[in-house]
Amino acid sequence: MLHNRPRDLQETSEPNRVLQAIRQIVSEGLLPSDGRLPTERHLAAELEAGRASVRRALDTLEAEGLIWRKQGKGTFAGQPPDPTEELAAQIASDVDPLSAMEARLCIEPALADLCARRATADDVARLRKLAERTHDAEGSDSAELWDGALHRAIARIAGNRLMLTAFTLIDEVRMGDDWQEKRHRARTPETRAFYDAQHQKIIEAIDARNGPAAANAMRKHLETLFDNLRKSMEDRP
Amino acid sequence: MLHNRPRDLQETSEPNRVLQAIRQIVSEGLLPSDGRLPTERHLAAELEAGRASVRRALDTLEAEGLIWRKQGKGTFAGQPPDPTEELAAQIASDVDPLSAMEARLCIEPALADLCARRATADDVARLRKLAERTHDAEGSDSAELWDGALHRAIARIAGNRLMLTAFTLIDEVRMGDDWQEKRHRARTPETRAFYDAQHQKIIEAIDARNGPAAANAMRKHLETLFDNLRKSMEDRP
DNA sequence: GGATCAAACCAATCGTTCATTGGTTTGATT
DNA sequence: AATCAAACCAATGAACGATTGGTTTGATCC
Structure with missing residues (x-):
């Protein structure tokens, strides 16, 4: 006592x-x-x-x-969870991987554009660090996480609350379901090197404050992801 | 029996x-x-x-x-309920009209693109009817409602659940707040004729199954809306 | 008297259980 | 071939109890 x-x-x-x-x-x-x-x-x-x-x-x-x-x-x-997550959980069940990828392909280039127009020097430095971490990551799991963090950072820097919510929605759906394993298979040593190069191009465009270029680089990156995901699904559906 | x-x-x-x-x-x-x-x-x-x-x-x-x-x-x-409205209500408070417009400018061209790739003949017919209603609408209020229905129909035809949710989010925020009056002022007889012509171009591109053209037409339409909204805010902020 | 504590109660949440309901398969009947 | 009846699966919801934060009360100790 x-x-x-x-x-x-x-x-x-x-x-x-x-x-x-x-x-x-x-x-x-x-x-x-x-x-x-x-x-x-x-x-x-x-x-x-x-x-x-x-x-x-x-x-x-x-x-x-x-x-x-x-x-x-x-x-x-920590902080209370974002209400976006609940909505994501609710609609996650009737969203298939391909349509989620399609949505990313619509939204993330636009986010990269906004990001290029609004990023500060500090922001760019942070993006470079994240890309480095993605590059250095040991396991495929770890690379996946850092990659996600990079995309999320771009979305946050874009500085539009509604777009960020839309991105979070897609990101939550993407993370929390059963096709993790498929994306996992789609990430080989060769593709990882390719992804790193694409990340570099995106960040360079953002650093040059070139919105359209950033959008294009992001679009190409996502199309690569999309292709690889499709291939790995065709191999073993 | x-x-x-x-x-x-x-x-x-x-x-x-x-x-x-x-x-x-x-x-x-x-x-x-x-x-x-x-x-x-x-x-x-x-x-x-x-x-x-x-x-x-x-x-x-x-x-x-x-x-x-x-x-x-x-x-x-009827139609299945959409849980998006609650989330929209929650974040509506800290979203300003300009950033909502910015988000529309990112998402709706992409939706028009998808719509052009997936619309059936029936879908196009329905869009034409909605455009007609927007054109024939008597009051400015009524035109606003039909215009919203047209944009929503395009989003629905696009056939991607996540993108539809993102659109609904923006749409709910757009509808349910205090700057209705500003948009109202931005809708004059001249602008209405202009909007009708732009709607026509969008629908024609969709009917021709030309995704990029539909996206472009939609982008121009939204930029016009954006400009008019900005002007009316400068007049009386 | 102020601070602390123990106990009891309220309200929201979670896990469990069970009945209900749409989704699906199987085999019999016509 | 079409239809039906039955049985099973999977997802949902209602009901119950246990748990947990929120609150009040009265006793205890400086």
Whole structure:
């Protein structure tokens, strides 16, 4: 119990002690993959504090934007999920890979165009870093993730909320279903080198603030992806 | 049972008899407020037919777009609901008219392209009718509505669920906010004649199955809208 | 008196279970 | 060949209980 603890350990107030403890849990990577924190009751028992104290500490962390809470669900690290994801999950079931690719082919060149017109020097530097990570990635899985991050960054830099939502929609559908494995097969060492070169061209066009060129480079890149996906589906449908 | 029915009442085949009966149920207002039809098993018993016959009739009605079905849920009159509206309402607040217009300029030409590649003769006929209605509309309000219907029809004919969702998102945002009045001002008798001519060009390109031309015509049309909107905002911001 | 805690209750959510419903196959009947 | 009846599959929804954050109350300890 708190009251039995020696005086010299009680310099800092009770809420601060709990707050720092939880802050440490959040900042360190001690959480499950979904970012879920222990329940308030569990934290209280663990930290030998009352639930009210734990809640006050969580209030602070929530105000700082480090966690978010939802009644009946739990407490999670990071920011609350975007409502776009729910919509994506709902329509993901009746969208096939080819039509998702078709939609990308419509939207992403336009995003690259906008991106070229609005990117700052910092933005371009960030894109270069992401392309580098995609290039250096060890496994095919890892390359896939960095590639996704690159495309997402371009969409974000484009700076149009509606277009970003549309992109997120497609991206969520693309990530969360059963044809991951097909794309996986479509990514061989040769294609990866090809993709890297195409990424370079896209970023160069963006760096030159040449919107149409960026759109074209993106379109070619996606067409390559499209072709490879189709081939791998024909091989083993 | 069917087999006990007198010969002279059996002129029409069994599936047609069931189809007409169900069609009547749907077209009359005999359904609950949610548009739910009786279950297939119930209909089969009611119409003294087998479930397979009922299903064939429902297949026809579904192909005609009069009903939609969902496994585990039921059969309903009309078109399947679109969950996009909620998301649109959520993000509508932080989207300004110009960026919505920008998003249209990215997406709708692509939709026109797809539409040109997939439209049937019936589709084109429907588009012509809508353009005519837009032309003949009396008030500026009415013209606005028919114009929206035309653009929506093109998006639907394009036949890509994700792109349709993206379009619906923009459309909902466009409809449901405070700058309706600005667009209203931007629609004068002169501009209306201009818009009609542009609609014609779009539909002609679609009818000729010329995707790029349709995309171009749509892009020009939207740029005109864009310019007029900008002007009317400069006049009275 | 202020701070803390324990307990109890409310409300939202999730997992489970079970009935319902469309989707599909099979074999019998006419 | 067409139709039907039956059985099964898969997805959905309603109902229930357990869990979790949100809130209140009264006791306890400085």
